[in-house]
Amino acid sequence: MIKFYLSAVFASFLSLYASTSYAQTSPLSVEKIMKDPKWMGTFPENIEWGTQSNTIYFDYNPEGNSTDSLYKVTLKNLDKIEKVTLAERKAMISKYGSYNNTKTEKLYTKDNALYLYDLAKNKSSVLIDLGARLSDITFLKDETKIAFTHENNAYVLDTKNGSLEKITEFKEGKSKEEKESKLSDKNKWIKSQNLSLLEVVNERETQDSLSKAYRKMTGDKDPYVFYAGDKSISSLQVSPTAEFVTIMLMKRDRGESTNVPNYVDASGYTEELRARSKVGDDKTEASLSIYNRKKDTAYAVITSALPGITTLPDYVKEYPAREWEEKEREVIVSQALFSDDGNKAIVNVRSKDNKDRWIALLDLTDGSLKSLDHQRDEAWIAGPGIGWSFGGGTLGWLPDNRTIYFQSEENGYSHLYLLDIITGKKNSLTQGEYEVFDPFLSNDKKSWFLTTSQVDAGERHFYKMPVRGGSMQQLTDLQGNNEVTLSPDEKYMAIRNSFSNRPWELYIKKTGSKDTARQLTKGQSQEFKDYAWRIPQNIKFKAQDGAMIPARLYLPEESAKNGAAVVFVHGAGYLQNAHKWWSSYFREYMFNNMLTDLGYTVIDIDYRASSGYGRDWRTGIYRHMGGKDLSDQVDGVKYLIENHGVNPNKVGIYGGSYGGFITLMALFNEPETFKAGAALRSVTDWAHYNHGYTANILNEPSEDPIAYKRSSPIYFAEGLEGDLLIQHGMVDTNVHFQDVVRLTQRLIELGKENWKLAVYPVEDHGFIEPSSWTDEYKRILKLFNESLLKE
Structure with a gap:
């Protein structure tokens, strides 16, 4: 018999209490660990x-x-x-803003006014207030002058004499001449009729035409106006010499939006929540133009000469019956990054299919590009510091005005590089099987500060390194994750640190000191400290393809062991959880502690596609989600059976979002391994998920249907044999409730009986209400107790 559970309506009729019929107990309860997190401290x-x-x-x-x-x-x-x-x-003083070169002055905005802060005097002064938002604020090469953007135009403020100059005339929409050139015959007739009927309008039109003709005859030039056409002006950047202004133009077209019904709107009526479009339906365009002040004209940045811009992806070979045309692919160009002297600029260019990234030198006089570094990945370009479509990530200039820096996965891990734009020589400043995070230059620009995973993939530490490379000085020593916020004078580090069983606390330490960091906060409540939270074992087990898979292992006391195991699958796909710091999945961490108390062996795996392990790990699921990421879960279970006495007939699995997707694939494709599973807010068909995430991994459904068919659980539902619990929020605007509704119909049509559906009418993708969290995890615990512990 198929059972449906509507949580908010039928909860009182259900028996959800997990515990009394089973031998082992825990001082934790679902009600306790799922209540408002404030109880923790x-x-x-x-x-x-x-x-x-x-x-x-x-x-x-x-x-x-x-x-x-x-x-x-x-x-x-x-x-x-x-x-x-x-x-x-x-x-x-706002933490956002722009410093001068010596870091003695800072520009920032407050209440739409532009302020200059003098660090030595500890005093702010208002420079200008135009009564509206100012953005893109920067000191120019002559630091007595400041550039900023106001209402889509660039201005230069001279702080010596107080003069303000508007240096651009940019307008959204089309020019009058362009509009008239595209008038239909009908609209031309209407205009003619209007001019013949309205004398004043006709006189103004005539006068305007005469004025233009006169200026043309006398050689007077109309002020140059740049029209954005059908695109919007996204951002402006003024060069340090104010000779050039780059204009980012955007045409946002996300395609057909989906709607999510909200059945519990306060109005009492069902309201539609506007949500994202589906994968393959993103027509956003972005381009970059340059305004040349000396020539008083603008021109587009030209990308057609970039090497490899017409290259077809390898997967097209799997579709021999289709004719594939080699054509210039769409790209997105980032805002320009100018050298300090203002004479040169670089841009980051990404192909919209994310298989190519070019770092290119921009010729400011004609908009042409010279490729300095071309990165190609047949899966997709990504990784720490490499940036997404509209940003360059870690990218900039050294003070010599000829050396640029950036991050790349060229050697398999994201590392920091320097490149001489004159000689083309490239140098990797960091090397090894670890990754670099958030590098930035010191105030004097002679050193780098950076975070890396060099000590261990499950730890993060802060370092200092000479600007041209060399020995890295480790500045932190607390185990776990060290998130460092450096003081503006670089003398102190504020360190937010956590460990596997200890939430984040604040520490302070002098930069470069060998003293122990001093703890400033002690935030844990007594109730939280009363339980001895486990430090999971960080292990590695061998996968069927020989890879060593990182995982966190929770082992019960021998006297409590019940022979059953639970696999927890983290969400997000590209996320790390088998590390040595406090997990963002803290509720699941506490639930895993509770399961271990009750005798379960629990494993939490950083399966293929998880972050923190380099390019090959990141792209291990390309064109097959539910491939290696699923087999890693299966191999984890084999490890538990062979090494920790787990009964192969007593294994469950659970997870949310991507973890819910893997749970479905596990129950449908590996029924001999997994006897029960709880799939929370899970994707059931990747063709119905968003573009930005899915298209990187599976390409587009119309282009690569093979990848979608082998990656979507809905195609494998006939394989269900174990006990399945599906749980989903009804106002989920990320993974839509429609996903599980379609899967529900599929399971009905297949005649499957051993599954249940619990729905949460007021919850989006990330649950908020403690009552929902409690209900959700009571059901999960009940599922495992009843399915895995029955004799």
Whole structure:
């Protein structure tokens, strides 16, 4: 018999209590670990230094205020954590803005006004207030001059004499001449009729034409106006000499939007929530143009000469019956990055299919490009510091105005490179089987600060390295993850650190000191500390293809062991969870502790496609999701059976989002391995997911249908043999509820009986309500207890 459970309506009729008929117990309960996370304590977030490098600000909120949660600690009194007053908060200098070259002055905006902050005087002054938003603010090469954008045009403010010059005339839409040239015969007739009837309008039109004719005859030139046409002006960038202005143009067309019904809207009516389009339906266009002030004209950046721009992807070979045309592929060009002297610029160019990335030198005089570094990946370009479609990631210039820096996966892991644009010589500053995160130049630009996983793939540490490469000095030593916020004067590090069984706390340490970092916060509640949270074992097991798979292992006491195992599958696909710091899946971590108390052996695997392990790991699921990422789960179970006495007939699996997808594939394709599974907010058909994520991995459905058919659970539902629990929020605007509705119909048509569906009417993709979390995990625990522990 098929059973459907509508959580909010029928919960009171269900028996969800997990525990009493089973021998083992736990001091934890689902109700406890799934309640409002405030019960765990309060932990520091959003760390920020004051501009004078003597105060650390952070969100903390031990008093449980509903809105105000900003606190501080000062170098003068590190023992005292204080709440920031409203007056002090209003007086704070924004962390966003632009520094001058020597870091003695900072530009920032507040309430639409532009301010200049003098660090030595600790004083701000208003430079200009135009009553509307200012953006793209920067010091020019002559630092007495400042460039900014206001209402889609660039301005230069001279702080010496207070003059303000508008240096562009950019307008959205089309020019009058272009509009008239495209008038239909009908509209031409209407205009003619209107001019013949309305004398004043006709006189103005005539006068305008006469004025233009006169200026042309006398040689006077009309001021140049750049029209964006059918695109919108996204951002402007003024060169350091103010000779050039680059214009990012966007045409956003996400295709046909899907709608998600909200059955519990406050109005009492079913309301439609506007949501994303489906994969293959993204027609967004982006281009870059240059305005040349001396020539008073603009021209587009030309990408057609980029090497490999017409190259077809390898997968086309699997479709021999189709004719494939080699043509110039669509690309997205990033905003320009100018050298300090203003004479040169580079751009990051990405093909829209994300198989190519070019870092190119931009000729500012004609818009042509010279490729400096071309990266090609038959799967897709990505990795730490490499950036997405509209940004260049880690990319910029050294002070010599001829050397650029960037990150690349050229050697299999994301590392930091230098390239001389004159000689073309490229040098890898970091090497090895680890990855680099968030490198940035020191104030004097003689060194790099960077985070890496060099110590271990499951740890993060902060380093300093000479700008041209050399020995890296490790600046942190706390085990786990060290998120460092460097003070503006670079003398101190505010370190947010956590470990596997310990949430984030704030520490401070002098940069380069060998002293132990000093702990500033102790946020755990007594209730949280009362339980001895496990440190999972970080292990590796061998997969069927020989790869060593990282995982976290939770082992029960021998006396409690029940012979059953549960595999937890993290979400997001490209995410790391088998590490040594506090997991973003903290509820699941606590649930895994509870399962272990009850005698289950639990394993949490960083399967193929997880982040932190280099390019080959990242792309291991290309064109086959549910391939190696699923076989890694199966091999994990084999490891448990062979090494930890797990009964092969007592294995369950659960996970949300991507983890829910893997759970479905496991129940449908590996029924001999998995006897029960809980699939939370799971993708059931990748052709119905979004473009940005899915098209990278599976290409587009109309182009590569083979990849979608072998990757989507809905095609394999006939393989279900074990017990399946499906759980989904009804107002999920990420993985739509439609996904599980379609799968439900498929299971009905196949005559499957051993499955249940629990729905959550008020929940989006990320659940919010403790009652929903509690209901969800009570059901999961009940599933495992009843399916895996029955004799």
